[in-house]
Amino acid sequence: MDYPEGTIRRSYSASELMRFRSLPRQWIIPNQEVLSKLKYLGILNFRRARAGIKTHNGHRRIKKQTCVNLSNLIYPKRCNTLSNFTENVTCLTVNCRSLVRKDVLVGQLLREQKVDFAILTETWYSDEKQYQFETSDLNQNGYKISVSNRQNRIGGGVALTCRSGVNMRRLLSGAKSSFEYGVWQLIFKSITIHCVGIYRPPSLATPNQFVTEFFQFLEDIVPKYLNLMIMGDFNLHIHDDSSAVSEFNNSLFALGLLQHVDFPTHVHGHSLDLVITELANGVDLLSCEPGPFLSDHCAVKVVTRVKKENIVSKSISFRHFKDMDNEGFANDLNQMAICTDSVENFVDQFETEIEKLLNTHAPMKEKIQICRAPKPWFSESIMSLKRVMRRSERLWRKHRQPKDYEIYKSALHKYHYELRNVKQLTLSQKVIESKGNSKKLYQFVKDLTGSKSENPMPPVEDENTLADKFADHFMDKIKKIRESLKDFENYKPLVKDVPPFGSFESLSEDEIKMLISQLQTKSCELDISAHQSIEIISQ
Template sequence: MRSLNFAVWTLVILFCLAQYSLDHPTMELSQIKYSYSRDCLLKINEEVKQNRNLYYLPNDLFKSICSMGLSQVKPTRRGKKEKKFPPCFSQSKTGLSMFVLNCQSAKTKSTKGIITDLIAEHKIDIFALTETWFLDTESDDFYVNSLTPAGYDIFNVPRGDGDPHGGIAIVYNKNLAIVSKSNNRDSNIKSFESCEIVFSLGTKCFTLVVIYRPPPSSINQLNIGMFFAEFSQVMQDYTIAKGELVFVGDLNLHLDIADDPNTIKFNDLTNSLGFKQFVDQPTHRDGHILDVLISRTMDNLVNNVRVLDMISDHHLYGCNLNILKPPPISETITYRNYRSIDMDAYKEDIAASELETAPLDNTYDLVDKYNNVLSELLDKHAPIKTKKVVLRLRQPWFSDSLHRAKRNRRKAERKWIACRSPEDFLKFKKARNSYNAELYHSKCSFLNDKIIDCGNDFKSMFRTINDILQKKKPTKLPDHDSVTELADRFATYFTTKIQEIRDNLNCDNGETSVTVSSSISCS
């Protein structure tokens, strides 16, 4: 380690330069460092090394001393070795993608495939939804499940009874590890609804809080003072929370009006607690900023914030988080390439097999031989292969005409945003509705063809319909205290069942009677 007394070295160098300049008035300053006696300075160096109050020299001064050949410290790689940063994307547009949308009834947008289309188009990892309008009823389960494409899950918080607004949900990639989920239903907060998910991503812990504040009315008897009192308390609680933090949602405040009293109060609250609001573009049809994306200033978590398509009367907006995406889910599958079988060669091998050359009279032996011979031939002509398949979100009903309709919708939207004229808005609305209708009909046509292809295979048909309706049959197990105890009960049950079948076989008159007692019931 090179460490020298900065003050002593400075005085020594200045003294030497002054002394040498008096002795050699015509010598240029650049030549001084090459002409001064090294022995004199090395003696001083020995005295300096005895001093224990040492300081690190700046890198540029150390280089100057090294150029004189005065340092006895071996050079290191300081300043040459590249710094290793933690696994994050500080300035990159890649990383975990998170989007937010006030969808104003997720029912219609789930059945038409709009939410799934947005997830596939923008490759969304976390999708926060406000104003879903879902109720806590079984009839809404279909719509809730329709929001989750393959590889995704949902945390749904339905709206309260009698509430014409509300309902929030978070659709997230199953690759993301979940630490906890919670909502404020059982709390004393009345002016807004919220839910949170704590994600664990590698070495990072990230908390997402989704908030929706309904506009005050005579029905809900809410006011802005009640909101700020409760919201400030929630923000203060999250200030000392561990890990990184993001607030998103719709607060129904006109945050684009800088001199509005509510905007001033909101900005003072967030700034005083060390938070920052990142949305700076209009998110509502009327040109106001009603939605928020708030994070701690020191976290350096949010980047590439953008406001995109207007899906309802709100725009879709999102950002990238400085967190590495988890690897995609993959599974290993086994398959046979039956189309590669040469049928003529396959028939010749069957004719030359023991099935033809050495027929058997015993039925059981013949069945075993059929099994063995045909399996061996199948392994020869179409061997089993294994490969890893990455599970990706697919939309097989998306056609070229849908691409054209989407381009027309975006073109009309850009024109309306530039001019903000009523005529352009009507044209954009017509293009948007046309695209949504075409997307819905394309999806219906694809699913209808899929059901027709099942033909008379009713088992396949019902399986397809259950997949379309997102019906998942729950696994029912008997009541048990532990998994080990349940496995022992199953083993005992089937062992007893087989033994009773053997004991009750009556082959004297060529008849078989079976009596089986059951000891396990699934309730």
């Protein structure tokens, strides 16, 4: 065998090799000639000796660093800005067959699947019974609902429910002769989606009549709205070879639309619930897959490429009145001087001075609060029932036997019944805990009904101008009513002399203290100072 030039050959005897076998690897040291050649070729790098003081046994003792100055440490600043963790928007459509009693079951599914919005058909809601959807589980616990109910008949109906942080607005709702519909606008951070919910009752019209009227409806919708997603229960056997289905597919292609459901959505093996999007728009789908059966229809889950903010937060402003120096605040109040003859100027100067003092002694602070959906009423017993239901559902999907389907329906009803009972017990317990505390009880009812405290007043720069406009509006309204009643014979307007507020009587210090002591311990956002500061003023 020919070896390259410069190769060092080393021969080992059998005894040496047997000795190397029994020795630890770190003790196997080649001779100096081999080490020198490896170093010359740049293959071997000698490690320097360890630092420290060498002791008598050959080990080195590392000197510990002393006199550490902790003031030299640099502490990183805490960042209050939340990172924008993004996820894909997930949506869902399902025929519920009455949300009146299935709202808890559907709401639990939305939270488990982390659904951002859902089109729900056959809600069976009614405008005469608004409490059914206002107090629904789909209008609380992190979700809100908008309905398009059937008029003059029971059953039917289309609804959209979405997360509370999504800006949602209903644009259209109504019914044609062959189907019911609703159009909603959903505003996300990166895109605005227009979602159309469709429910077609099979008994109203033939499939051909429905296809003709449906595409007449789409001819008005498609040019008007961008980023369309059309979902719902079409009750059309989309995989059958019929003239209605052929016309439906050809019309979709002509309008530049694409249908994504390619699996059965009904217990009898038909694809009735569809998801349709535009071919060239911002809503691209990552997946479209079947979900659990909540009725004789299964849910259709869709994951889009649209990004959403995973963390929703809001800013809260407040003052720490409990930490305020009451003596210092009282001293500054005694030194406050207001010199004016006008009542309006006196009030303006007083509010300005009080605000300056509050900013000094109790400055306005701001914090960011993360909006998290409350935890649902879910226990280990509910979880075990859910596992049994899912197991029976998978068995029925695999074999498609009537006996397996009956077992699955029984497990589903048992899970739904237990879930509703747990919710009722939880809500009843919260009402009992709020006994004697009306504020806590009203807040609980407010959260339960999904109502929000929004200021109905229009935004203005000057509040006094807004108050004057309201006063002028009502004065003009009263004047017009009086003028319209002059033509009646039996009408005799009452003329009253309203004395003007031109003179005021001065009050003593004891009378003012008595008035302040009789005030209720409440305050609102319009008050210039809280009740705590008013008590300090009286003292």
